[in-house]
Amino acid sequence: MVKIGIQLPFVEKLRKAGGQVDQFMVVATDEEHHFTTPHAELVMTDCLRGASHDEIVADLAQLDASLLAAKATAEAKAGVKLPDAPPPSVGILLKGINLYGADYSSLWLESADPTQCQNACRSDAKCAAWTYVQPGLQGQQARCWLKSRVPQQFQNQCCTSGVEHVAGSAGKRGLPGSIPK
Numbered sequence: 001m002v003k004i005g006i007q008l009p010f011v012e013k014l015r016k017a018g019g020q021v022d023q024f025m026v027v028a029t030d031e032e033h034h035f036t037t038p039h040a041e042l043v044m045t046d047c048l049r050g051a052s053h054d055e056i057v058a059d060l061a062q063l064d065a066s067l068l069a070a071k072a073t074a075e076a077k078a079g080v081k082l083p084d085a086p087p088p089s090v091g092i093l094l095k096g097i098n099l100y101g102a103d104y105s106s107l108w109l110e111s112a113d114p115t116q117c118q119n120a121c122r123s124d125a126k127c128a129a130w131t132y133v134q135p136g137l138q139g140q141q142a143r144c145w146l147k148s149r150v151p152q153q154f155q156n157q158c159c160t161s162g163v164e165h166v167a168g169s170a171g172k173r174g175l176p177g178s179i180p181k
Helices: 004-016 037-048 053-077 114-122
Strands: 094-100 103-109 129-133 142-147 152-163
Touching (some): 094 129, 103 114
Antiparallel strands (some): 094 152, 103 142, 129 142, 129 152
């Protein structure tokens, strides 16, 4: 795993030198979190066929989902239970957390402010949770991903996330910090 603090200076130097750099955050499912060869192959194939940045992001998300599902299936067959994280409190900003999956919409944000993403989720009755991605990681602007349910949490300094309602409470908004019944 190459931490974001190491990646960003390298990416900035390439950009300042005039290079076009697209940076993608992916999930390596091996024990050391280093195996990203399938991701690199996918990105190269997409680039060669002229795919847009958004198409590549969608393809990577689908690949990550399938790799994680395969890992969970293998662990279940081996009798290993995946740890369950407690659900986060409603309305709290979760810095350094990516709520991975369950995306139904995304939008580019005009400023680097996670609360814009939170407000977008709060104004959409379908939105259960959201993830804000810092500018420069999925494009020049910050990006907001709206989620139809509360997905699994991953630590990643790229992101800030939040939950606006939990399972079984669609359409019911709790007070910030509360968990709806």
